[in-house]
Amino acid sequence: MTAAELACPACTAAIAVGDTFCEACGAPLSGAPSPDAQQPAAELHEVPVAGAPAVDITAPIPRTVKRSAVCAQCGGRILDDGFCGTCGQKARSPRDHWSEQPAPWVGGVCDRGIVHTANEDAMALAATADGSLAILVVCDGVTSAPHSDRAALAAALAACGQLTAVPMLGASSVAACVNYWTEALESAVDEANAAAVGVAHTMGDPPEPPSCTFVAAVVAGELITVAWCGDSRAYWLPDAGPPRQLTVDHSLGTALMASGTSRAEAEADPSFHTITRWLGNDSVDHEPEIASQSIDGPGWLLVCSDGLWNYASALDEMAARVSQLSATTGSDPLPLAAALVEWANAAGGHDNVTAALARCDPSLRLQRERTSGG
């Protein structure tokens, strides 16, 4: 059997050899992969760039993560039933917790959190090694609609896949760049929505269709362009200068604050987290809102779900938290993402937590460009 013939037993979507869960529906997959047919650790896409040599975009997805045969808790053996034979600990499913680092400057962690029994967050990251392009997508499945974990993962992967196929733009004005990526992001949101709707179709279009939020950030040169639906967020947190929340939540909480309610009062309101825009079969309007930001100094781009920002809802709180944690973790995004997730879990982990980061440093990038171009 070739890899192309493999299908998920739950939803019949195509799966790859070595997958531990279905990317379409999230169903756990068993069956040991044959060692000679394993996926490469990173898939290589050739992205043609106008007037420049082809650039590699590395986009690892959790398909290469395998369930460990050894218990993370006590070192015992994991039995066929998926639990440790010594302490009983459930073997961690890759869907419940995974990390990605497509390039040294881009990384993220997606985690189930403490309270929820399933991880309905999803992320998909892609980046070039030279620091010229990064794509960070985070989707948060709507808990009240069953199987939203599938919709979130399908949407994130679809958008990321679509964006990695977009050619780099040659030298252009900032306005032209913003327009270019806005169009690309709008088309990626269409793809993501179609993927979420597709999940609903495979489930026989349930009355409460699986649905999710969406936020995607593209770092292209010195420009960040962001598209979002719902209350997952993107922040630009420069090392020096004022931080900025690039997104504005599509939620009743935002509406409350816009009408003069204080943040504390709004957060106490049960409708604070009710989102007003989302992706899925019952989405009235999935047209994203777009924002852009130019990078004029080193800093962090943070893309996250509300499971993270719940514990630092105000912009300055989040900026202070990232600054405090990065003082220990340094400029590697992965340990910082892990530290942010750990912090949210320590604070209660009431929701799924996803933190994806890009370390943007124009001076370093230009240096690299000069070296490789010289």
Add this chain to the structure above:
Amino acid sequence: MAEFKAEVFQNEFLAEGATDVHAVVSVACTDAGTAGQSGHGEAAEIIIVDTSGSMDMPASKIVAARRAAKVALGEIVDGTWFGVISGHSVAQMVYPSHPGMAKMTDVTRREAVHMIDALRAGGATAIGAWISAATELFLQVQTAQCHAILLTDGKIEGEPPSALPQALRAAEGQFQCDCRGIGSDWVVDELREIANALLGTVDIIAKPDDLEADFESMIRTSMSRGVADARLRVWAPQGSEVLFVRQVAPSVEDLSAKAVQVGPLIREYPTGAWSDESRDYHVAVRVPVAPLGNERLAARVEVVVNDEVMAKSLVKATWSPDANLTTRLDPAVAHYTGQAQLADAIQKGLAAKAAGDDRTATVLLGEAAKIAHESGNDDTTRLLSKVVDVVDAEAGTVRLKANIERTDEMALDTRSTKTTRIRKES
């Protein structure tokens, strides 16, 4: 080929710091076949009939016993090893005449019937000696599936008190024994001790005329048990403690003391032979505390036949800060916890009454009436109403009846462990 299914009912969510996990594991067997014909050894049946002097007082008892034993022979499938023991001050072979067993055929059945017709009453009651004799007979044929019926009408008085426990220690694991008491002069606790040790049932036959039908059904049930021996294999995590493993349907039988350690974390509990039937087990495990959000196994419960795992179920523990999840009581666990309390309240209540402590008896039997009413255990409610006047079932208020038939009290006692099944929601 017999098939087993195991299904778990539990609330897996534990509050922060909680350690006790309760689950009801419902085990069902289908296609059990016939005893001695499933390819795992032959079957053997022994009928032990009390022929002590009191069986003649009134004579209707020995007459009924003879008739019932003959009906039982008719139900034993041809090819099964069998024997009949007459129990008085000693255990005496009725059939075959030598201490051994015979293969059931038309000829041996006729011969045995003839010998049973000649049974006469006389002598004392020495049940320990009868059990020992049966154990020896079963050892001679070395078959996989051994079952006995024991009928008595009196309490043990022809042997030292140590004889029965000693005999039971040797018999345990060798054969299963269903016990029946006829009349009202036998002791419920003595027969219960035997039935508990030998994985059998105990019941009262108040009217000699009912004996025949009861023997017929007991042998029929035994012959329909095509699975000779199934065990519950329970794995519990390192550092945990199995609080108890208790059969809760069709009756309450605590299996905890029967545990055999077969591995560092694994114990096995004998459940005896199976027909097409289902039984429920309440498993309680105290596990080490894990952090919030953790999901672990509290137990793996497997049904094992001839060292082959026939069914497996997982009892889980998930620590959650969500009180909506952690405070929920699983309906099956709650129901069977109540049924075990019901049996306990009846037995302790009757013991208090026998000791002259009417106040304690009234409180306990009142509690029993309340649980029986709430759980819809109508059979127990009916039995209770012959011993107490129920003033207010919902509040558990009862009055002890002035004149109680001794057999009614014994019926309540012997049947106190019978449970109703939970009404499954769907």
